[in-house]
Amino acid sequence: MAPRKLAAGNWKMNGTFAALDQIDRLAADLPTSGCDVLICPPATLVHAMSARAAGKLAVGGQDCHAKTSGAHTGDIAAEQLKDAGATHVILGHSERRTDHAETDAQVAAKSLAAYETGLVAVICVGETEAQRDAGETLDVISAQLAGSIPEGATAANTVIAYEPVWAIGTGRTPTNEQIAEVHALMRERLSARFPDGADMSLLYGGSVKPSNAAEIFATPHVNGALVGGASLKAADFGPIITALSAA
Numbered sequence: 615m616a617p618r619k620l621a622a623g624n625w626k627m628n629g630t631f632a633a634l635d636q637i638d639r640l641a642a643d644l645p646t647s648g649c650d651v652l653i654c655p656p657a658t659l660v661h662a663m664s665a666r667a668a669g670k671l672a673v674g675g676q677d678c679h680a681k682t683s684g685a686h687t688g689d690i691a692a693e694q695l696k697d698a699g700a701t702h703v704i705l706g707h708s709e710r711r712t713d714h715a716e717t718d719a720q721v722a723a724k725s726l727a728a729y730e731t732g733l734v735a736v737i738c739v740g741e742t743e744a745q746r747d748a749g750e751t752l753d754v755i756s757a758q759l760a761g762s763i764p765e766g767a768t769a770a771n772t773v774i775a776y777e778p779v780w781a782i783g784t785g786r787t788p789t790n791e792q793i794a795e796v797h798a799l800m801r802e803r804l805s806a807r808f809p810d811g812a813d814m815s816l817l818y819g820g821s822v823k824p825s826n827a828a829e830i831f832a833t834p835h836v837n838g839a840l841v842g843g844a845s846l847k848a849a850d851f852g853p854i855i856t857a858l859s860a861a
């Protein structure tokens with residue numbers, strides 16, 4: 615089995631009910647085949663978006679707790695996301711790692727919670743600009759992969775997203791050679807550790823837009839994208855999906 619192609623949108627802390635109009639616009643123009651499409655809205659919109667998008671695209675959360683329930687004010691359990699219609703959950707995004715001091719071990723524990731619930735974990739890794747400048751990128755990515763992905767990961771329950779922190783929301787992207795280098799390393803590490811690691815989908819994320827999508831999707835071992843800002847509007851996300859579908 616080849617890795618599945620996935621165009622994933624991360625709305626982050628953006629969007630209210632009115633933004634669901636974008637889903638109608640997107641769904642009206644989706645390619646009928648070629649790639650999977652996922653949108654991860656704020657938790658407040660998961661249920662409504664799932665109902666609106668049923669059968670057209672998948673919906674996911676942006677985080678979940680490692681525990682199944684309990685006294686954890688403000689948190690959300692994997693089961694609650696699933697109950698609201700989610701099939702995926704983003705875990706270990708650099709904004710969570712920075713804003714909430716999430717560690718690799720916590721990301722791995724949350725991923726296990728996702729697996730136990732039947733959600734696909736979209737596990738994020740990525741170096742800071744200082745780490746890249748110091749020549750540490752491959753070591754950082756290797757350590758994050760080793761620490762953030764739990765035993766039990768398979769191509770069916772796990773997607774990995776490489777998101778250089780310095781490329782997120784900045785309009786800057788790595789060169790294709792830099793993306794290729796990291797994705798080749800990820801493929802090698804995953805293949806060595808997991809029986810079907812060669813089939814796990816590997817996404818690139820960080821300032822993906824319609825104008826650079828096709829070139830990024832032509833990079834070896836890039837099976838899709840995790841898109842932030844450009845996923846908020848159907849007019850931008852639609853062409854990215856089309857580019858992936860055709861890649």
Ligand SMILES: O=C[C@H](O)COP(=O)(O)O
Pocket residue numbers: 624707777781782783784785819820821822840841842843844
């Ligand atoms: O999760 C998505 C990424 O952080 C990328 O965000 P961006 O496309 O706005 O740079």
